[in-house]
Amino acid sequence: MEQEAKRSRPIMKRFFVDEQEERFIKQKMDEVGIVSFSQFAREMLIFGEVKKIDFDKLKQLRLEMNRIGVNVNQIAKRVNENGEADSEEVIECLALLNELKELTNTLIKSQLKEGT
Numbered sequence: 001m002e003q004e005a006k007r008s009r010p011i012m013k014r015f016f017v018d019e020q021e022e023r024f025i026k027q028k029m030d031e032v033g034i035v036s037f038s039q040f041a042r043e044m045l046i047f048g049e050v051k052k053i054d055f056d057k058l059k060q061l062r063l064e065m066n067r068i069g070v071n072v073n074q075i076a077k078r079v080n081e082n083g084e085a086d087s088e089e090v091i092e093c094l095a096l097l098n099e100l101k102e103l104t105n106t107l108i109k110s111q112l113k114e115g116t
Contacts, residue, residue, distance in 0.1 A: 013041075054111065061107050068096045 017025065025037070032052040034040045043050045075093050079085040 057107055057110065061103055064103050065100060068100050071096050 025040070028050075029035065029037070029040050032040070032050045034043075034050065040050060072093055075085075075089050078089065
């Protein structure tokens with residue numbers, strides 16, 4: 001008696017394509033960075049799309065967030081040393097947080113545009 005593989009997805013689906021369709025599918029898989037046809041087909045059939053996340057933009061955002069965090073920490077250190085915060089420091093801190101918000105919103109909007 002043949003032993004079945006224990007899989008989380010035990011049902012196999014099969015279909016046929018011609019050479020042109022095969023090249024097109026491989027091109028789309030390369031574009032989104034998916035090597036498994038099963039994963040690609042499952043996402044396309046269930047969600048109707050495969051989204052690619054641009055990790056370079058996320059890395060850039062992380063660097064910007066780190067820069068802003070360093071600036072906020074410097075302001076906090078001055079406040080702790082002086083025992084109070086002047087209005088310029090509060091304004092600078094709020095401006096940095098606003099910049100962070102704008103960077104995040106810009107990245108999210110660009111990812112949504114690219115994904116559609």
